[in-house]
Amino acid sequence: MPPADPLRLVVLARDGSDRVRSAWREVNRFLQDRADVELLAAALDDDLHVAPQGTEMAVVLGGDGAILRACRMFGTKQVPLLGVNLGRLGFLADLAPDEFFDRFDELIERRYEIREHLMFRVRLRRGGEYVDVDGAPGGNEGFLGLNELAVTSRTLHMIEVRLEIGGVPVTTYNGDGLIVSTPVGSTAHNLSAGGPILRQDLRAFVVTPICPHTLTVRPLVDVADATYTLALQNECDGATATIDGRTRLPMTCGDVLELTAAEVTCPLVKLPGASFYAALHNKLGWGGQPRYRR
Amino acid sequence: MPPADPLRLVVLARDGSDRVRSAWREVNRFLQDRADVELLAAALDDDLHVAPQGTEMAVVLGGDGAILRACRMFGTKQVPLLGVNLGRLGFLADLAPDEFFDRFDELIERRYEIREHLMFRVRLRRGGEYVDVDGAPGGNEGFLGLNELAVTSRTLHMIEVRLEIGGVPVTTYNGDGLIVSTPVGSTAHNLSAGGPILRQDLRAFVVTPICPHTLTVRPLVDVADATYTLALQNECDGATATIDGRTRLPMTCGDVLELTAAEVTCPLVKLPGASFYAALHNKLGWGGQPRYRR
Amino acid sequence: MPPADPLRLVVLARDGSDRVRSAWREVNRFLQDRADVELLAAALDDDLHVAPQGTEMAVVLGGDGAILRACRMFGTKQVPLLGVNLGRLGFLADLAPDEFFDRFDELIERRYEIREHLMFRVRLRRGGEYVDVDGAPGGNEGFLGLNELAVTSRTLHMIEVRLEIGGVPVTTYNGDGLIVSTPVGSTAHNLSAGGPILRQDLRAFVVTPICPHTLTVRPLVDVADATYTLALQNECDGATATIDGRTRLPMTCGDVLELTAAEVTCPLVKLPGASFYAALHNKLGWGGQPRYRR
Amino acid sequence: MPPADPLRLVVLARDGSDRVRSAWREVNRFLQDRADVELLAAALDDDLHVAPQGTEMAVVLGGDGAILRACRMFGTKQVPLLGVNLGRLGFLADLAPDEFFDRFDELIERRYEIREHLMFRVRLRRGGEYVDVDGAPGGNEGFLGLNELAVTSRTLHMIEVRLEIGGVPVTTYNGDGLIVSTPVGSTAHNLSAGGPILRQDLRAFVVTPICPHTLTVRPLVDVADATYTLALQNECDGATATIDGRTRLPMTCGDVLELTAAEVTCPLVKLPGASFYAALHNKLGWGGQPRYRR
Incomplete structure (x- = not known):
């Protein structure tokens, strides 16, 4: 050679x-x-x-x-x-x-081989504009993640999150929180919360509630190519969005998170x-x- | 007009x-x-x-x-x-x-609109050849399904099924059975067994164990474009493959089920x-x- | 009459x-x-x-x-x-x-009829003594509850809790938290977390992890007449004990919660x-x- | 000495x-x-x-x-x-x-030490009388078990079982089956079906559905000192009662199983x-x- x-x-x-x-x-x-x-x-x-x-x-x-x-x-x-x-x-x-x-x-x-892995981008919309981690305007770029977005409460209260996928209302989740996970993230927080494992190179997200109040809701797997809109409803005390267990965005009532597949993917050498x-x-x-x- | x-x-x-x-x-x-x-x-x-x-x-x-x-x-x-x-x-x-x-x-x-829905085809391999519902040769065409394939036991014994996806060993399931479900089937038997809901038009299958013996196995979502091979292992008393809750194929030890996405999809008018x-x-x-x- | x-x-x-x-x-x-x-x-x-x-x-x-x-x-x-x-x-x-x-x-x-319902008492031990909700000494009386004790993190980190029942080590839980619930509380937070329903007049507690890291742990039902000791281990950032969703006790590493059946029960008129x-x-x-x- | x-x-x-x-x-x-x-x-x-x-x-x-x-x-x-x-x-x-x-x-x-463990006795009532494993009269003694009673279908159909505890209607379960387990049995079939672990010396039974059709039913822990009545309803094709995974009683529509704590307990040397x-x-x-x- x-x-x-x-x-x-x-x-x-x-x-x-x-x-x-x-x-x-x-x-x-x-x-x-x-x-x-x-x-x-x-x-x-x-x-x-x-x-x-x-x-x-x-x-x-x-x-x-x-x-x-x-x-x-x-x-x-x-x-x-x-x-x-x-x-x-x-x-x-x-x-x-x-x-x-x-x-x-x-x-x-x-x-x-180089295998590409789905990443996501989250933007936080407050009132009419996208905000930063400090709540300041200028959050248009949003935040990149590889594992999951989790919405939970710092004050340990139940929160209420209304989910739409691609503009279609899915349901309103009441409980300790909600996770939207990539395939790579499916073996992390999602798995603990009872969600399924997704093969790492699928183009799909899984939505898994944390301690849901409604006993009939189940983890949901949907396409990557749609906007996932999570709107905080009435119960929102202490609500916080966490990306990959690291970045934390404090939220207030009426805030909306918009999650989409990122334009980039994470390439791993295999x-x-x-x-x-x-x-x-x-x-x-x-x-x-x-x-x-x- | x-x-x-x-x-x-x-x-x-x-x-x-x-x-x-x-x-x-x-x-x-x-x-x-x-x-x-x-x-x-x-x-x-x-x-x-x-x-x-x-x-x-x-x-x-x-x-x-x-x-x-x-x-x-x-x-x-x-x-x-x-x-x-x-x-x-x-x-x-x-x-x-x-x-x-x-x-x-x-x-x-x-x-x-006409929405296409993933269907699957299952073939039962016994020894060197594909067999029919009666165990007779000539099962090359196999069986078409829209909901799910379930492998369970008529004699109510635990069974052992070894799963490969695309030729890669996944794991060996011990328990009451195993379900491989389409998105359309995900709200049927799969949901009862604890599996997630898949959006109807995804191209993916979900594999969900029924009463698994191993507490760490979880439902698994993988691509539609791979062959799912389910091989009956030692514990196989009364094992039966059931397609869409209807067609039943009696199995014996050593039998192998091969499930693939069907070449056709089920078109529904919406x-x-x-x-x-x-x-x-x-x-x-x-x-x-x-x-x-x- | x-x-x-x-x-x-x-x-x-x-x-x-x-x-x-x-x-x-x-x-x-x-x-x-x-x-x-x-x-x-x-x-x-x-x-x-x-x-x-x-x-x-x-x-x-x-x-x-x-x-x-x-x-x-x-x-x-x-x-x-x-x-x-x-x-x-x-x-x-x-x-x-x-x-x-x-x-x-x-x-x-x-x-x-008057039906009696199990209540519990929780004491928080820090170093050598029982402390109050403010961390001040003098918490000998502890806190009375009817539903559940939940240990979770205000900073949304994973926590690690070592459980003993009646002096016998059970296991160390890693995850989002741990719930010890009475029968009355079993239909509240415990149920959302995947725990079983306990008939209201049983004398037993149920221990249910919240999003456990270890996939093999399961809800556990044990006798009411034993001391349940929950010791915070290394991972304890933001850990908080919450009683009946109301009283909140901030905890620090090394803190120990002792839960016992209360000497009183809650009498309900039926x-x-x-x-x-x-x-x-x-x-x-x-x-x-x-x-x-x- | x-x-x-x-x-x-x-x-x-x-x-x-x-x-x-x-x-x-x-x-x-x-x-x-x-x-x-x-x-x-x-x-x-x-x-x-x-x-x-x-x-x-x-x-x-x-x-x-x-x-x-x-x-x-x-x-x-x-x-x-x-x-x-x-x-x-x-x-x-x-x-x-x-x-x-x-x-x-x-x-x-x-x-x-000798620790006593709860056992159960099951009788099968058909029409007006208790029947034997062959369906013949004379089943007054019933069948003794230490692990669990499971009702499932040999023909792999959904079955419908109406449960009463102590004469009080609980609910009607639709699905693959129903398990009533002792504490000793709680780590066997019950655990696979998603039921909780019961401390071995509790006096309680746990009722756990297998692949329930109704998403809101959950495992249920109730007292040992009551009669558990399981009545087969309309959907009963192939229904079979299995005791400790061994004894199998074929059932027909309208059959009723009566489970009570046995008068004896199983003494284990510790x-x-x-x-x-x-x-x-x-x-x-x-x-x-x-x-x-x-």
């Missing part, structure tokens, strides 16, 4: 933990020794909002949380992400450090043999199922 | 019940009086396996069950179906008799204003939700 | 709403006209912490919330409560105003024919079940 | 598997060597319906299934059971063979330190919970 072009990488290792710093040193040493790699940048202390020209992939040291952050950070200019998991195996960061070193040749030989279902097995304990029935 | 072409109809009213017969008489009278309709055929006693050349739609008198049957009956040569519901409002047959008469002009003026969510409201009681929490 | 002793009543109508004030005027007129009633007190503007000597029952105007408040208010000196529901039928306040007037003779003739299951039917919509399956 | 009375044992090792036979040989050798044991009987090939006079406990070689069988076998003359589990740890048979040998002195010194919650941890995988949320 003729020598391949050098692989142009950036490394994201921004989390200041000892574990990430130590992994960074090891990865750095490994990359320095190779002639077939070009390390374009490494983000250690600060975020790297734009990847250098020609970046082929960003190696993310950390767990699924680091991938989520990287994905939101790159915004409209996504870069294929390869997660190296330093803790437990993740759904997104599904490569252990050893595997990263052992299978590095497959990266060099470009024997990987080595041959990577399987979403294998990850489910490992993470959810499907393999060693307890035999509790007699 | 210039006179439209006459609407070329067939009527399916095969269910021998008094209610259907009486509705048929009324519909027949109504159609005879109109110059803008051509009634090509009416199936009263026997099934109508092929619709006459030029049929624009089949009016189905009955409920959702009659639509399911019509859809399976037309096989690879589907005809747009318009359900007139004689009992409670259905998810598929969502027009009451009065509405049918009142809004007939909209049909004449072709002011309707008048302006028809909404899947409105039907959910009515059918599932989302509207008048009981206020049980204080 | 010889004339019965006059029925010695108090009326609780403290909620300042128009509805309650107007009901109070009507009830007051009704009671003034009867020779067989002695109205010992009426709480309109202030709470009535101790019922006058000889009180046979307290008529509570309002809904289930008013009953919950009355029950906590009387503390260790409970009085049989008769709820007159001014809104929708309640689980606790299960008499409509008309029924109250129509069936008043049954009260006079003492043709009612007229002949009152049935918990009839209330479930009405409140949960079991009667007119939607026929959504074909 | 003065020499204790010899421990009077029987051994149940009736399951003809190699594993049980080999365990029996080992146990037998062990017991022969001890002066402080009197082996009154060993059931190897046949059941032992009545334990010899003076039996203090029956050592059951096998798993939870063997305990269930032993318990039903002894009928109204129960003997304390000590389960030695030859496979995975069970909920009832919670002693591994090694532990049995190592902790035998604790048995000799009677340092164990060595110091045995904990129901520890068993849950091990069996349900609560310990090593997968960290799937980010």
Whole structure:
């Protein structure tokens, strides 16, 4: 095989933990020794909002949380992400450090696939205009997310949210809250709330109520290509929109959230043999199922 | 408005019940009086396996069950179906008799939409070949369904089913059974078993276990364009595959079911204003939700 | 029948709403006209912490919330409560105003039953001592509740709660929160969170996680006569204990909640024919079940 | 310590598997060597319906299934059971063979506790009389169970069961079936169907629907000291009552099952330190919970 072009990488290792710093040193040493790699940048202390020209992939040291952050950070200019998991195996960061070193040749030989994952954009409309996280005007861009939007109450009250999809009224949810999740997010908060698992590369959202007051409402899977409108109704004390468990938008009565599929998707590098279902097995304990029935 | 072409109809009213017969008489009278309709055929006693050349739609008198049957009956040569519901409002047959008469002009003026709905085909593989409902060879065509495939046990034993999607192992389910449902079927057996609701026109299947032994398995939504392989494992006493609650295929250990999206879809006639969510409201009681929490 | 002793009543109508004030005027007129009633007190503007000597029952105007408040208010000196529901039928306040007037003779003739309902007491232990709602020492008495104790986070983070029952470790719950509910509370927050319904007069508690991280944990029903110890572990940001949806105790890491059956029970007056299951039917919509399956 | 009375044992090792036979040989050798044991009987090939006079406990070689069988076998003359589990740890048979040998002195010194477990009796009423498993008259004794009664359909149809508890109508269940479970049975079929876990020594039953048609019905926990009446209604095709997953009673429309707490309870020998919650941890995988949320 003729020598391949050098692989142009950036490394994201921004989390200041000892574990990430130590992994960074090891990865750095490994990359320095190779002639077939070009390390374009490494983000250690600060975020790297734009990847250098020609970046082929960003190696993310950390767990699924680091991938989520990287994905939101790159915004409209996504870069294929390869997660190296330093803790437990993740759904997104599904490569252990050893595997990263052992299978590095497959990266060099470009024997990987890039799978795109649905992201969403949320705008908060108050009165006639879109507002920012502080409630100030100018929130037209909104907020990008990869996992889920959750509407819940900081004062622990029941809230009431009216949902429309594509302009068609769905129902009004009363309860502890409401989650709109991507397929990637379906194994996170959505799963705890009783929602189904969506294959990671589906183009669909799932809407799952948290502790719904109405016993007949069920999780709902609908198309990605529609606007999801969540309007806060009368019961709205302490209501807060949370994106990917991080960004929090305080809401007031009458506020409306508009969620749409983002124009960008999150590209993840997958080595041959990577399987979403294998990850489910490992993470959810499907393999060693307890035999509790007699 | 210039006179439209006459609407070329067939009527399916095969269910021998008094209610259907009486509705048929009324519909027949109504159609005879109109110059803008051509009634090509009416199936009263026997099934109508092929619709006459030029049929624009089949009016189905009955409920959702009659639509399911019509859809399976037309096989690879589907005809747009318009359900007139004689009992409670259905998810598929969502027009009451009065509405049918009142809004007939909209049909004449072709002011309707035809929405396609995912169907599936199941083949039963035993040893090296596909078998029929009687276990005889020659089951290559398999069985068409619109709602769901359910694998359960006639002897009420736990069964064990190994699932692969697109050749990738998912997991092995132990329990009372397993359902693979279309979006249309998601509000039927799947919903009772704890599965999510899928918007009717999604191209996806949902896999929902019935009383699973393993507490970590959850309903799973995956793409329609893959082969779902369900292999009966060791525990298989009395195992039976049921399609749309009707066709039953007795199974034996080692049998494999192969489910794929059918090459045809089920076309339903929708008048302006028809909404899947409105039907959910009515059918599932989302509207008048009981206020049980204080 | 010889004339019965006059029925010695108090009326609780403290909620300042128009509805309650107007009901109070009507009830007051009704009671003034009867020779067989002695109205010992009426709480309109202030709470009535101790019922006058000889009180046979307290008529509570309002809904289930008013009953919950009355029950906590009387503390260790409970009085049989008769709820007159001014809104929708309640689980606790299960008499409509008309029924109250129509069936008043049954009260006079003492043709009612008093059913006792399990209450609980919660103490918050911080370091070596019990603390108050403000975190000040002196919380030995703790807080009385009739519905449930819920531990959740005001900052919407996951929390981690270690549960022991009767000194035996049960498990550590990770997720949005944890509910310990009485039978009376089982149809409130517990039901929304997926917990079972407990017959109102059982002596048992049910422990139900809110959006649990661990997919194998399930609601747990255990005896009332044991101490339930809930210890906040590492993840405790914003953790708050809420009693009956009202009293809120801010918590910090290492805090321990001790829940026991209260020494008092909540006595409710039940007229002949009152049935918990009839209330479930009405409140949960079991009667007119939607026929959504074909 | 003065020499204790010899421990009077029987051994149940009736399951003809190699594993049980080999365990029996080992146990037998062990017991022969001890002066402080009197082996009154060993059931190897046949059941032992009545334990010899003076039996203090029956050592059951096998798993939870063997305990269930032993318990039903002894009928109204129960003997304390000590389960030695030859496979995975069970909920009832919670002693591994090694532990049995190592902790035998604790048995000799009677340092164990006997915990009683609720059993039930089911009678099948057809027309005016109680019938047998074959439908013949003379079923007055009914059938004893330790886990659960399940009513489901052999023909895989929906069935309709009307439930009364203590003569009070609860509701009519439509769906795949209905389970009435003891606390011991709550971790078996009931758990798979979505029911809660009941502490093993509670005196209560839990009623859990299987794939209920009505979305508002939920598992229900009620007192043990009432008659549970399950009446088959119109939809009853293939209906079958199954007790502990073994005994099957074919039913016909109009049949009524009457379930009551049995007059006997199932006594299990518990060595110091045995904990129901520890068993849950091990069996349900609560310990090593997968960290799937980010």
